Amino acid sequence: MTGALAALGPAGAPVVAQVTAIEASLFAFVVLTALFTALARDVLAAVIIFGAYSLGMAALYTFYRAPDVAMTEAAISAGVTTVLLLLTLAKTTRIDHEAAFESVNLPAAGAAGLLFGGLMLTMGDIPAVGSPDAPIWSNPDVTQWYIAETYAETHVENTVMAVLAAFRGFDTFGEAVVVFAAGIAALIVLHREVFA
Amino acid sequence: MSGSDPDVDADAEGDPGGGFGRDRPPRSDGRLDSDRRQGTPYTESQVIMPTVKIVAPFAFTYGLFVTFHGGGSPGGGFQGGAIVAAVVFMIAFAFGIEATRQWLANTVVVALAVGGALVFAGIGLVPVALGGAFLQYELLPIPDPVKYGMEGVEILGIGTIVAGVLMGLFFVLAKGFSDAGGFADADAFDDEVGDGPGVNGDDPASDGGAAAPPPGVTDDGRTGSDASGPAATDGGER
Numbered sequence: 001m002t003g004a005l006a007a008l009g010p011a012g013a014p015v016v017a018q019v020t021a022i023e024a025s026l027f028a029f030v031v032l033t034a035l036f037t038a039l040a041r042d043v044l045a046a047v048i049i050f051g052a053y054s055l056g057m058a059a060l061y062t063f064y065r066a067p068d069v070a071m072t073e074a075a076i077s078a079g080v081t082t083v084l085l086l087l088t089l090a091k092t093t094r095i096d097h098e099a100a101f102e103s104v105n106l107p108a109a110g111a112a113g114l115l116f117g118g119l120m121l122t123m124g125d126i127p128a129v130g131s132p133d134a135p136i137w138s139n140p141d142v143t144q145w146y147i148a149e150t151y152a153e154t155h156v157e158n159t160v161m162a163v164l165a166a167f168r169g170f171d172t173f174g175e176a177v178v179v180f181a182a183g184i185a186a187l188i189v190l191h192r193e194v195f196a
Numbered sequence: 197m198s199g200s201d202p203d204v205d206a207d208a209e210g211d212p213g214g215g216f217g218r219d220r221p222p223r224s225d226g227r228l229d230s231d232r233r234q235g236t237p238y239t240e241s242q243v244i245m246p247t248v249k250i251v252a253p254f255a256f257t258y259g260l261f262v263t264f265h266g267g268g269s270p271g272g273g274f275q276g277g278a279i280v281a282a283v284v285f286m287i288a289f290a291f292g293i294e295a296t297r298q299w300l301a302n303t304v305v306v307a308l309a310v311g312g313a314l315v316f317a318g319i320g321l322v323p324v325a326l327g328g329a330f331l332q333y334e335l336l337p338i339p340d341p342v343k344y345g346m347e348g349v350e351i352l353g354i355g356t357i358v359a360g361v362l363m364g365l366f367f368v369l370a371k372g373f374s375d376a377g378g379f380a381d382a383d384a385f386d387d388e389v390g391d392g393p394g395v396n397g398d399d400p401a402s403d404g405g406a407a408a409p410p411p412g413v414t415d416d417g418r419t420g421s422d423a424s425g426p427a428a429t430d431g432g433e434r
Contacts, residue, residue: 067270071262075278080362083285087369154333155343156267164272165346165354169331172349173316176357180313183361190373194302195364 023063030056039104041097047085054078064129068160238292248290256283263355267343273350277358284363293370305367308360316353319345 033053040046054077061070127134137143146159146167154162164172187193263276288296323332333345 068272068275071271071275072278075275075282079282080278080285083282083289084365084369087366091369091372153342154346155340156346158267158269158272160270161266161272161350162346165349166331166333166342169320169346169349172354173320173331176316176354177313179361180309180357183309183364186365186368190368190371192368192371195305195367196297196302196371 023060026056026060026063030060039101041099041102042094044086044089044094045100047082047089050085051078051082054081068158241290244290248286252283252286255286256280259283263351264347266350267347273354273356274358276351277355278362280355280359281362281366285366288366288370293367297367297370300363302367305360305364308356309364310360312353312356312358312360316349316357319349319353 030053033049033056037046037050037053040049054073058070058074058078061067061073132138146163150159150162151157154166156162183195187195259276259279259282261276262271262279263273266272266276284296284300319336320331322337323335324330326335326337328335331345331349333342335341336345338344
């Protein structure tokens with residue numbers, strides 16, 4: 001893993017030194033669970049492995065110091081989505097398969113590989129993880145402004161929440177209404193008038 | 197219907213021919229979450245129930261902490277609401293979905309979701325009424341208005357919407373598709389999609405449902421699936 005990432009970094013950049021063992025193993029875990037999710041023939045197994053994938057992603061987000069995203073990933077993807085998918089499986093039939101894994105669909109794998117390769121070509125232009133010179137961190141008008149001004153403007157320490165609830169509160173209102181609408185949509189699709 | 201049981205709660209008995217426990221005899225102990233009512237297998241587990249009893253209060257407290265302390269630490273209404281809803285999922289898996297549904301009435305779930313949306317909109321509209329813009333917290337007539345306005349939106353708005361909607365999605369997915377439509381009358385439920393035509397004569401909308409009823413049987417008053425050929429898997433219950 002380390003070698004692969006090093007090869008993709010810009011020449012001379014010390015990418016290798018930044019990939020720690022924890023990071024590499026989390027990456028390996030996430031990639032492996034993603035592959036198994038795609039290839040598992042049994043849907044129940046795929047759902048459970050997908051939950052493990054989400055947990056790995058949550059750990060990775062925590063490692064990259066994005067605890068808000070990690071909490072959401074752990075609660076929604078690893079927890080709630082898995083439960084809802086299991087419930088859906090309980091309402092459908094589950095076929096007993098002889099083979100544990102799907103055979104790989106070569107055209108699909110080729111298309112995914114091409115997309116992966118194309119995205120990998122852009123890796124050289126992406127700043128190193130945690131680089132203080134990364135534009136998304138160092139620009140004075142957005143990130144640094146929020147970090148400097150959030151407490152004075154809103155009196156809360158959590159910049160993420162201040163951005164969500166205050167600086168872009170109207171967007172968040174729209175998102176909350178979308179969540180609300182999702183509940184109503186489920187009722188309509190399932191022909192029910194109560195959550196029961 | 198030859199699949200094995202989708203062990204949401206591991207069912208130790210095994211039921212090779214069972215369409216999700218429907219072919220088994222109904223439980224005789226009269227539990228609210230018996231297979232006949234719930235449609236999914238539920239087994240009292242001596243491991244899961246004590247574990248959930250111990251873990252649930254802590255998880256619930258953590259969810260409340262994440263919600264209420266979102267201003268000072270990672271978290272907020274969205275994450276906290278999801279954790280609170282996950283506690284309800286845990287309780288449902290340990291003690292039965294139907295029992296949890298009885299305990300946490302539809303009114304509570306709907307009140308959480310609708311109340312959250314109304315509170316969020318209300319907090320946003322108060323400044324408008326006072327001559328400002330939507331969600332202009334500075335105008336709220338409370339001390340430290342920006343901080344506590346945001347906290348109000350996060351805790352009473354987003355957190356309750358997310359918790360309520362997630363619980364609602366859980367309960368409604370557990371119940372499945374309703375051919376009958378209409379309000380929840382537990383005895384009239386028929387959970388399977390393919391159970392046949394809309395059987396409630398007083399609900400015209402159900403006849404246009406996605407279940408594609410066979411022609412010519414839409415107006416009889418049958419309430420069971422005993423005569424509808426393609427889905428006779430649960431006919432044994434009645």
